[in-house]
Amino acid sequence: MTPQPRLSSVATTRIERAGIDDIAVKVHAGERLSYDDGVRLFNTPDLTAVGALANLVRERLHGDVTYFNRNIHINATNVCEASCIFCSFARLEEGMAAAYTMSVDEAVGRIDALKDAFITEVHIVNGLHPGLPFSYYTDLLKALKKARPDLHIKGFTAVEMHYYAEKYGMTYEQVITALRDAGLESMPGGGAEIFHDRARKKLCHDKVDADGWLEVHRVAHGLGMRTNCTMLFGSIEKLDERVDHLVRLRELQDESLAAKALDPSLGSFQTFIPLKFHNENNRLAGIAAPTGHDALRTLAVSRLMLDNIPHIKSYWIMLGMQIAQVSLSYGASDLDGTVREERIYHMAGARTPQSLTRTELIQLIRSAGRIPVERDTHYNVVAEA
Template sequence: MTDVEVSHIPKTSTAPRCVTRSGPVVLPRLVRQRAMAVGIGDLAERVAAGERLDAGDARRLFEVDDVAVLGALANQVREARFGDLTFFNRNLHVNATNVCEASCIFCSFARLKTGDQGAYTMALDEALGRIRAQRDRLVTEVHIVNGLNPDLPWAWYLDLIAAIRAERPDLHIKAFTAVEIHYFAEKFGKSYVEVLTELRAAGVGSLPGGGAEIFHPRARRKLCHDKVDADGWLEVHRVAHRLGMRTNCTMLFGSIETMDERVDHLLRLRTLQDETGGFQTFIPLKFHNENNRLRRLPEPTGNDCLRTLAVSRLVLDNIDHIKAYWIMLGIKLAQASLWFGVDDLDGTVKEEKIYHMAGASTPQELTRADLVGLIRAAGRIPVERDTLYHVVAEA
């Protein structure tokens, strides 16, 4: 697929941020009636009144049979904030190494040691080549996430970021999950502040939201016992926010977690957001079951995906954006989710590896025209944004 090119790079840093409208949440009569019929009339009224939902409320939402009414409620909240606007960006992914000391049982991407079959670590030039290949394309972001590679020195990471910065000063570098930041801190004997400050000085602009998985200790012990725990993950983001960096947050759903553990996860994120306000976007990540140790588990149904997105919108009242990551969700479900509380579809995502190795059957990339077309076909208005939600263009 080829991208549609335009003739200049907009100065996105001075463009206006995507405005949240903060209008009233209007409950159409049919939504109100349907919510009452399925036993959540009280919750619908509280959502309309702008009241916060608690853990028990969230649990009730996850148990409602009628996913359409959840979607309708979440949609009212989404439209009160953004109307029909739906955000996307032009980005590329660089996964520079899949060698990883950790042993997360849902992971299909990692290889334990250098030299293992399928293991790779890019030389700096190779990683940089991915950026150079996009020289003539108006991508605005590079998203970098890696395994926890014991063979790489600290300078490798700083050099990688500095080289990208030198090659493409206009590109926003969103790099390294909280899991990686914690690993760097332990391995190189630095504090989170030191790691983040050095990375920022090299050119990192924000952190992606990966590695959160499920915070609850029961599920986390089973899913990923040997990487940073929930408190550590949250602390990395707290420190990043205090340093003025924006970050995203995620939840891996649909594997072994209980509904209570999903609720616990959402509320921990909401609590940190109350404290710092630094999260931009919440991205529920659908579990995929190929080429990992959970291959006997079924993947979450479309119904469960839409429910989780809708409940996230209703519970996370202090996080602006709810993103449907089309790579994992599938393009059609991502389109449908734009009526279930979602306002963001991620980006063009050149060359995604992590979820394709787990069986994602979506394309490796979409063009800007593809994204604009599928948002329009869903009845919404596409808006190209940069990483920090400055408007690049209303398409």
Template structure:
């Protein structure tokens, strides 16, 4: 593979420090890098070096394959009891006039809108309000599964679950088990932000702690659920805070094996209480994806949300460790655009997404939530928006 040749060439590059050569040796030998190694990469490694290492790992695991899925989002409310300083999306309880709060019927109306569409997943997350409690979501999950049993429900984050379970006076395990029995299939990775209390206390002091976030994921893993994990980067954190965050995720993954995908989330400074913090560059975005891929050796997938970072940056990220660029989405997804994402209308047709991937020499695969192949688009010729041929033979590495 060309990525192996590039890595071997890199090892002979005279300008590399001894530390960078040692880290590259570990990557070539498929050995785990340390906490200190990762901090050193953030502080000293150039973009090209990181791209070679991350792409080597990416292609070793997934070749040229790039995954996406056909999904839609439901955001039950943007009203929230929490006051996260970085959030451009939510409105505090006292600001209800500027927000929305759906009932179960309203959420089901969105589900029914996609009855004739070949979507495989509904992604549910939003603010936290008292009336959207345990039974509210239990009712919705049951109705959603009764209406469309094949639709995978990826619902809520530990921030929402912690509040819901505490209010219901139920343990994390029992709460997750109950909602799983109602139809919940998996959990997205939001609400992680930065785990270290030095940062978390400043940007999200009143939401669940890192330990509580991790425990809810652990209980989900015990129940056989797969989940994702995120990290909000590029604000007031230091590099070592990022590594501390990923270390905690890597440790839990060693224990449970339940995480599927890691998703770095870029801080956006539009219309929030941290508007004075400058956003990091695209170069820093790519460096962060690459180091994530190198450090999180036990995470199968690294995802870039194209709607948050732009289509062009997502294409570049596919050479810096990323193998998944999320889904087709639709224009109901307000979290991205309200935060100042470059994609103000976060919708892309399947054809557009496939062509975006192919234009950078990658192999597009439509997946379901659990990374089973739905359609292999490598040689598909489009007529309107429907593929002429489908392939199911490609093995998926999890």
């Protein structure tokens, strides 16, 4: 039997001194943490104490294993009629500086260029383009699938799904089914931002609200699709609004897992990804970017609160490679992938490279004392590195 991970005596002392030993008792017992526990974890000064608890859960679930995959990002258009104030990627109209929309052939060309490279996934996220027909998206999926049937297509945030439903007069179920029939296999978690009304109204008043975002994922899970979920942190939200966000994701996952227990073909959340706010080239440029300390704490509290979501991803593109590496001891068990052609966060000032090689990712993981495991989108092991 594999021995259960334990806290070191130093960690136990720090947890006691931080006054969170009652939370540690719950974590040891595998009990659910409350909303109030989450708020306390965000406010406890000792990050190391919180991190040690998150690491305990991470090692209980995954040992030293750290997952990554080989993927490419395609952002087919950045034309978007929404006006999220944290966004540096979108352009309101075609013809504006840096606005672009790929033709289907151009998008296929991106993956054709990688035909000799081993990748397993294409990740597609787009702006809310007011002038494209719905067939643009189904044609895009069909063409990508025809060019590379071996690639798993993960794409279209709940924000996009909701926009298509409203724009083309379809239900969420009709949108998801049509995209799935064209080749879509799973959904990313983007667009969740912060669910709490106060912050959401300021950040992104004209895109889907929290209930709509959750409903799209509820419908996708009901159609058997696995999805991811996210939270944008470090802009104007309060710490208790982050906890509210995590609790709402946990509640939906409870529902989806209960349904899945009766019908294993249904979907659920696979991975939670905290997305760090970047403060360049957007209307929140006056706000300081979140610190590494805040990023590590957010990952750690997420691991502790989201007891029903298997994976916490440290998205190195946004966090930076050093924080992503350290986060492997603060609750994170996934580093995303090689990621080619990332645009959304680089337009917001991310200084990270636009891609990493498999060797670089493996080195990053190994030198943190963890075991790199290459996965596909559904966490099937592709290769132990």
